[in-house]
Amino acid sequence: MAELEVKQLSKSFDGKAKVLKDISFTIKDGEFVSILGSSGCGKTTTLRIIAGLLDQTSGQVIIDGQDISKVPVHKRNFGMVFQSYALFPHLTVFQNVAFGLKMRKLATNEINERVKEILNLTGLGELAQRYPAELSGGQQQRVSLARALVTKPRLLLMDEPLSNLDAKLRVKMREEIRRLQKQLKLTVVFVTHDQQECFAISDRVLIMNAGKIEQFDTPENIFHHPKSKFVANFIGYENFINIGEKVDERTFKTNDLILKTNEELRQAEVTTIRPENVQIVDEPDRENTLRGEIISSEYLGQSFSYLVRTVIGNIYVEEARHAPRSENDQIVLELPVKHLHVLYR
Amino acid sequence: MLTSKNKVLTCIAIIFLILLMLPLVLVVVTSFNTANSISLPIQGFTLNWYKNILSQPDFIDGFIASLEVAIIASLLALVVGVLAVYGLTRSNIHHTSAFQSFFLSPTLIPEIVIGFALYQSVIVGLHLPVFIGLIIGHFLLCLPYVIRLVTAGMLMLDRHIEEAAWISGCSAKKTFFLVVLPNIKASIIAAFMMCFINSFNNIPISLFMNGPELTLLPQAIMNYLQNNYDPTVSAISVVLMVFTGVLMILVEKFIGVNELTGGK
Numbered sequence: 001m002a003e004l005e006v007k008q009l010s011k012s013f014d015g016k017a018k019v020l021k022d023i024s025f026t027i028k029d030g031e032f033v034s035i036l037g038s039s040g041c042g043k044t045t046t047l048r049i050i051a052g053l054l055d056q057t058s059g060q061v062i063i064d065g066q067d068i069s070k071v072p073v074h075k076r077n078f079g080m081v082f083q084s085y086a087l088f089p090h091l092t093v094f095q096n097v098a099f100g101l102k103m104r105k106l107a108t109n110e111i112n113e114r115v116k117e118i119l120n121l122t123g124l125g126e127l128a129q130r131y132p133a134e135l136s137g138g139q140q141q142r143v144s145l146a147r148a149l150v151t152k153p154r155l156l157l158m159d160e161p162l163s164n165l166d167a168k169l170r171v172k173m174r175e176e177i178r179r180l181q182k183q184l185k186l187t188v189v190f191v192t193h194d195q196q197e198c199f200a201i202s203d204r205v206l207i208m209n210a211g212k213i214e215q216f217d218t219p220e221n222i223f224h225h226p227k228s229k230f231v232a233n234f235i236g237y238e239n240f241i242n243i244g245e246k247v248d249e250r251t252f253k254t255n256d257l258i259l260k261t262n263e264e265l266r267q268a269e270v271t272t273i274r275p276e277n278v279q280i281v282d283e284p285d286r287e288n289t290l291r292g293e294i295i296s297s298e299y300l301g302q303s304f305s306y307l308v309r310t311v312i313g314n315i316y317v318e319e320a321r322h323a324p325r326s327e328n329d330q331i332v333l334e335l336p337v338k339h340l341h342v343l344y345r
Numbered sequence: 346m347l348t349s350k351n352k353v354l355t356c357i358a359i360i361f362l363i364l365l366m367l368p369l370v371l372v373v374v375t376s377f378n379t380a381n382s383i384s385l386p387i388q389g390f391t392l393n394w395y396k397n398i399l400s401q402p403d404f405i406d407g408f409i410a411s412l413e414v415a416i417i418a419s420l421l422a423l424v425v426g427v428l429a430v431y432g433l434t435r436s437n438i439h440h441t442s443a444f445q446s447f448f449l450s451p452t453l454i455p456e457i458v459i460g461f462a463l464y465q466s467v468i469v470g471l472h473l474p475v476f477i478g479l480i481i482g483h484f485l486l487c488l489p490y491v492i493r494l495v496t497a498g499m500l501m502l503d504r505h506i507e508e509a510a511w512i513s514g515c516s517a518k519k520t521f522f523l524v525v526l527p528n529i530k531a532s533i534i535a536a537f538m539m540c541f542i543n544s545f546n547n548i549p550i551s552l553f554m555n556g557p558e559l560t561l562l563p564q565a566i567m568n569y570l571q572n573n574y575d576p577t578v579s580a581i582s583v584v585l586m587v588f589t590g591v592l593m594i595l596v597e598k599f600i601g602v603n604e605l606t607g608g609k
Contacts, residue, residue, distance in 0.1 A: 051512060052512075053508055072516075073511040073512055074512070074514050074515055074516050074517075078512055079512065080508070080509065080512045082509060084505050086503055086506045086508065086509040087506070087509075088506060088509070088510070088524055088528075089528055090527040090530075099510070100514050103515045104514055144509075148512075151513065151514065
């Protein structure tokens with residue numbers, strides 16, 4: 001396995017609009033990195049350029065210090081798992097997995113040994129002689145994974161590999177992928193649009209938007225300290241409070257309301273808080289509290305979600321409770337200091 | 346349990362089947378008739394007309410010539426057609442649909458016009474042998490079938506499958522032979538069958554290109570009919586039907602008719 005460096009990568013399909021705008025990042029040896037973004041953000045383009053399936057307009061792809069920008073796909077020694085699995089329909093499971101080893105002209109004995117080993121590791125031992133059309137989606141995905149891993153690739157690329165599976169299987173497969181990644185010490189680039197999935201599986205997450213990197217950090221940091229409004233919005237922050245007037249480094253005034261946060265305001269203009277972190281409290285005179293009126297409520301199963309009208313605009317609140325509060329109720333909200341995050345972009 | 350609606354449908358189906366099969370049955374029946382002309386009712390049973398085929402050198406030579414032309418033209422159309430389809434479906438070139446129409450265009454031109462044009466240019470103009478003219482003409486006849494059928498096959502093949510092969514260490518050229526061709530095998534064989542049968546049966550194009558040294562079988566049969574209206578023609582028709590039938594059975598035996606129609 002290896003370290004991947006992407007340097008000032010740009011891509012334009014028609015010579016005008018840039019799909020990727022000068023992106024750079026480094027993935028460490030043995031690290032599991034997800035690229036997260038909505039469709040059209042450039043995440044798949046990035047992955048395909050790393051794989052060599054697409055040529056970049058400018059920039060470099062570097063593996064262990066070696067620039068491979070000009071190396072053709074079949075000489076890069078990567079493994080890739082596709083959303084559609086892309087198994088060879090005319091070959092059995094065994095032959096599918098053996099394909100890459102045959103291309104490397106290994107001895108038959110060694111091919112047999114390595115294929116068997118990886119089939120057992122992925123729980124496919126029994127299915128070796130089946131054809132892809134005779135397998136379930138989950139089984140096909142395993143074959144696809146086995147085929148990508150058997151050549152001991154320097155880098156494992158995965159393009160939305162779990163999107164075609166049902167919810168339960170998806171969770172099971174992602175645990176399995178993570179287990180294999182740790183066991184084999186793989187460097188993985190995993191593309192997905194599913195926030196939960198990539199937070200669960202990754203060492204670090206790279207969030208992309210409109211061809212640029214929004215934030216590249218650990219899931220915990222992204223979750224608790226989103227850097228931009230886009231990231232906050234993408235991962236479920238729904239309340240955005242404008243910083244009207246700065247009182248000191250960590251206090252600001254908006255619509256006559258004084259709010260405090262633990263983070264430095266610097267040049268930022270917006271703060272944010274997750275609906276489940278907003279508290280409904282009794283005493284109105286504590287720090288960071290404000291009055292509001294419930295406009296609407298929604299049942300979420302574990303909790304109730306309310307839309308509350310306040311002097312600083314509507315605020316979403318989530319509260320775990322057995323019975324809902326009724327509309328038009330006057331309540332007091334607390335925006336806890338530690339949960340009010342400053343967005344620098 | 347047949348409902349009345351089903352009964353009506355079944356009757357209609359049977360009537361159409363009879364209408365379709367009757368001429369064939371009549372041809373088979375008359376080929377064994379002892380009468381000197383193609384007529385009914387039969388007067389007696391004989392195999393003489395089958396023997397007579399062998400004594401007609403035009404039929405024997407025509408059969409061999411037709412076979413040669415059909416095989417060469419079909420293979421040529423396959424090579425050109427499969428490569429063209431691969432390019433059209435997999436490359437990022439612009440105006441793909443224009444190219445597609447270009448390759449399908451021979452279907453728009455009446456075959457008799459193709460025949461005449463080739464006669465004018467290839468035979469009269471360039472003084473090339475009739476055989477070359479026939480190959481070119483039948484190649485044009487076959488090409489659209491290959492384009493249509495193989496395009497359908499290619500569209501069913503996920504392009505990520507090729508990418509998976511490249512990433513596994515297989516060069517693009519090798520991938521074409523190891524991954525693409527095996528997976529469009531069924532449509533290639535289907536295309537070959539269509540080409541072969543159409544070339545083998547063709548008259549309008551071949552009409553312009555025959556001579557004392559080379560006459561294709563359908564033309565030979567027509568020529569024979571002009572002078573003799575005897576059941577030899579029925580007999581050779583039966584032979585051709587059996588020949589095509591055996592071909593279909595062999596294909597079915599080796600690759601399965603299911604695969605031919607795209608099912609698995």
